[in-house]
Amino acid sequence: MSPEYSADEMMAVEAARRLTSDNVCFVGIGLPSTAANLARRTHAPGCVLVYESGTIGAKPTRLPLSIGDGELAETADAVVSVPEMFAYWLQSGRIDVGFLGAAQIDRHGNLNSTVIGSYDAPKVRLPGAGGAPEIATSVENVFVMLRQTRRAFVEQLDFKSSRGDRVRVVVTDLGILEPRDGELTLTRVHPGVGVDDVRAATGWELAVAPDLSRTEPPTVAELAALRELEAA
Amino acid sequence: MAEIVTLADGVRELVRDGDTVALEGFTHLIPHAAGHELIRQGRRELTLVRMTPDVVYDQLIGMGAARKLVFSWGGNPGVGSLHRLRDAVEHGWPRPLEIEEHSHAGMAAAWAAGAASLPFGVLRGYDDNDLVARTTVKTITCPFTGEQLAAVRAHRPDVGIIHAQRADREGNVQLWGITGVQKETVLASARSLVTVEEIVDELDPRPGAIVLPGWVVDAVAVAPGGARPSYAHGYYDRDNDFYVAWDAISRDRNTFTEWMERHVLGAVAA
Numbered sequence: 001m002s003p004e005y006s007a008d009e010m011m012a013v014e015a016a017r018r019l020t021s022d023n024v025c026f027v028g029i030g031l032p033s034t035a036a037n038l039a040r041r042t043h044a045p046g047c048v049l050v051y052e053s054g055t056i057g058a059k060p061t062r063l064p065l066s067i068g069d070g071e072l073a074e075t076a077d078a079v080v081s082v083p084e085m086f087a088y089w090l091q092s093g094r095i096d097v098g099f100l101g102a103a104q105i106d107r108h109g110n111l112n113s114t115v116i117g118s119y120d121a122p123k124v125r126l127p128g129a130g131g132a133p134e135i136a137t138s139v140e141n142v143f144v145m146l147r148q149t150r151r152a153f154v155e156q157l158d159f160k161s162s163r164g165d166r167v168r169v170v171v172t173d174l175g176i177l178e179p180r181d182g183e184l185t186l187t188r189v190h191p192g193v194g195v196d197d198v199r200a201a202t203g204w205e206l207a208v209a210p211d212l213s214r215t216e217p218p219t220v221a222e223l224a225a226l227r228e229l230e231a232a
Numbered sequence: 233m234a235e236i237v238t239l240a241d242g243v244r245e246l247v248r249d250g251d252t253v254a255l256e257g258f259t260h261l262i263p264h265a266a267g268h269e270l271i272r273q274g275r276r277e278l279t280l281v282r283m284t285p286d287v288v289y290d291q292l293i294g295m296g297a298a299r300k301l302v303f304s305w306g307g308n309p310g311v312g313s314l315h316r317l318r319d320a321v322e323h324g325w326p327r328p329l330e331i332e333e334h335s336h337a338g339m340a341a342a343w344a345a346g347a348a349s350l351p352f353g354v355l356r357g358y359d360d361n362d363l364v365a366r367t368t369v370k371t372i373t374c375p376f377t378g379e380q381l382a383a384v385r386a387h388r389p390d391v392g393i394i395h396a397q398r399a400d401r402e403g404n405v406q407l408w409g410i411t412g413v414q415k416e417t418v419l420a421s422a423r424s425l426v427t428v429e430e431i432v433d434e435l436d437p438r439p440g441a442i443v444l445p446g447w448v449v450d451a452v453a454v455a456p457g458g459a460r461p462s463y464a465h466g467y468y469d470r471d472n473d474f475y476v477a478w479d480a481i482s483r484d485r486n487t488f489t490e491w492m493e494r495h496v497l498g499a500v501a502a
Contacts, residue, residue, distance in 0.1 A: 029310050052336060053258050053410045065472045066309035068259020070465055073409045079440050082258050082283070082413045083344040086337040091356045114333075119366060125321040127307030127314075130284075134337035134357045160362040 005218050007173035010190050012038055012226055013218040015145055015171045021046030025097040026090065026135055029067050031145045032099030037063060041225050050095055052131045054080045062232035090138050098139035100132050101146055104154050107183050107204050109144065109164025112157040119159060129161040136162035148172035154203040174198045176215065183207055190215045234403025234449040242425045242451040243269045251390040254281040254421065255288060258412030259309060260465060263395040264288045265458035266427050268496045271295050281389055283339045283413065287461065287478050290316040293329060294488055300330040304339040311475055315482040325485065333367050338384045343413045345386035346420025358382040392421030395459045397466060398435065399428045403446030406435045409465030411442055418444055427455035429467050
């Protein structure tokens with residue numbers, strides 16, 4: 001009998017499972033930060049967390065609200081300037097995993113975090129690309145975390161903020177998509193989710209892997225670590 | 233040697249209508265008090281430069297101080313949108329806002345180039361995305377290897393404004409914790425104003441601190457709490473509750489305007 005858990009908890013746990021103690025991971029705020037910190041507290045204590053504010057090897061005891069919370073600097077192995085972070089550490093290829101979120105994704109893993117509608121007269125002006133364009137082209141492995149809906153998983157992006165050729169996995173609240181022959185393909189569904197549910201939440205004709213499997217639900221230990229982190 | 237001034241005098245002497253002004257600080261040490269003084273003095277037609285337009289830029293934009301924004305990520309970190317920025321871009325309220333949008337890596341390279349008095353910064357970036365057509369970036373070829381790289385025009389603002397923990401009586405400025413692009417902002421700008429938590433007799437060393445010699449700074453003004461609701465490492469914490477509360481305050485034009493009248497226009501500079 002597995003414990004009760006939410007869709008966000010499933011996403012955080014599944015993303016955390018993909019990190020190892022050998023990874024140096026560029027972390028955004030929100031779900032990626034939750035997942036990376038969970039990994040560090042469970043199976044991947046050696047995973048190095050890098051936040052774009054310039055904190056390298058941050059070990060926060062509670063989840064930060066912003067990428068520049070004071071505790072990140074206090075617990076970091078090194079604090080560097082922002083030009084140094086992007087030039088010496090990110091573009092040089094020293095960081096091997098980068099988490100990205102977005103408002104829209106297409107079947108090739110290209111992401112939009114800039115505008116909904118046209119650029120000159122946007123329906124929704126989003127915050128913008130931030131670190132994403134160079135994260136997407138500098139790290140070897142891009143992990144995307146995004147709740148799956150037709151509005152987010154689109155046939156055609158309104159704007160391409162970053163390119164998708166290094167996207168290795170997309171963790172959603174319904175399942176896992178991975179590139180197969182250049183196209184994001186459903187490779188796993190989370191417990192209680194059907195393939196039709198995922199198709200209905202995808203704006204393109206979704207390819208399904210012939211070896212489709214089911215995600216292991218969060219274990220008692222994973223959930224306990226996650227909830228302790230979120231309550232801190 | 234930097235002149236020690238009041239915040240009001242510093243802003244009056246250094247910032248003119250129509251200037252390109254950068255208030256930098258990457259989450260930490262954001263010069264809110266100086267931004268509020270710009271609003272109180274009614275500066276207009278500013279081109280505002282900042283990697284991460286934060287609450288203080290939302291306030292400047294919502295009060296109509298800006299003509300143009302140069303930025304790379306304009307949101308309320310961990311909370312959501314900057315509603316005044318959105319209203320200006322989406323609906324032209326209180327006035328239309330021109331934008332020049334970059335990636336963080338592009339902005340960082342432009343700051344480093346500005347600090348070095350080079351005409352442009354170079355990076356591996358802006359690769360195959362729609363930003364390229366919307367911003368000032370060019371492709372250049374490395375003369376040694378032939379690699380295709382991106383070039384961004386250097387940031388050279390009229391005025392750079394930052395907040396730091398402290399300065400000494402000669403105007404040497406010391407800051408530590410997350411230091412962002414503040415050194416580059418001061419060095420790249422034609423004029424600079426630094427607000428500080430306090431002025432001390434001697435700047436004893438702090439781990440990871442950087443020091444800006446007083447002779448590269450024009451004016452230093454004491455503004456205790458001048459980064460709030462951002463934070464000053466070693467002095468006070470980030471007011472995360474305020475960042476969350478700003479979402480509701482800023483969502484509505486009237487609520488925003490009333491808040492600004494009460495808390496900024498009605499207040500007096502330090």
